[in-house]
Amino acid sequence: MMSELSPLCAAKRILIWRPDWSAAGSGLVKIVEASRPPACSGARKQQTMSLSCIRMKPVSWTQEIRSNLDLRYKPGRNLRAVCKPDDFKLSDGTNLIDHSVELYFGEGEPTAANDKPLEKGIGKLFCTREAFIHGWYFSPTNIHSDIWDQVLNGGYTDCMIELAVEPINYDSGDDPVWDISQPLFIDSAIVYFTRKSSAPDEETQSKRQRLFRWRG
DSSP, rough: GGGGOGGGGGOSEEEEEETTTTTTOOOOEEEEOOOOOOOOOOOOSOOOEEEEEEEEEEEEEEEEEEEEEEEEEOOOOEEEEEEEEOOOEEEEEEEEEGGGGGEEEEEEEEEEEEEEEEEEEEEEEEEEETEEEEEEEOOHHHHHHHHHHHHHHOOOOOEEEEEEEOOOEEEETTEEEOOTTTTTTEEEEEEEEEOOOOOHHHHHHHHHHHHHHHOO
């Protein structure tokens, strides 16, 4: 029944990268055209009790193209978003919904700040003592380019990001809680871009108008 589906089911394009560490450390890339979100949308409890999903809505995007000779900074493009997260409990008694999350989208193989490969996952989320919540995750170049182009072109009506994270505690066995004394590993990421389709009569009317202008 439609009432049982997530409100994100109207998303036109779903971009997914799930790492496959069994394949010699290579990443398994999936670009899915679907109306129903993958299993992550219902993942409050799965095979391990430590996994959960954090959902957030981007409120602003920054696209940066860097050109320089300073070896401390790599030239190229950078993409990041300031997001408003959904309800998610924190171990200090506050809630993630009362904060903003700054999320950086890396390109290439997942690495830590010291450029060494991550021990697990594709990224991390951190909460500092000043309650500054930020994180990053990496995607292969083709997936990163797809997200970059979606943001650059605009025109979408809604955007939502889902991050599958661990380790997570559960309050009374039901509500997930992030122990902010340690970072979260991001196991997988999904970016939804929703676009409104033109109604058939609107498309027909638009074609008639263009034909009329051409003849005139």
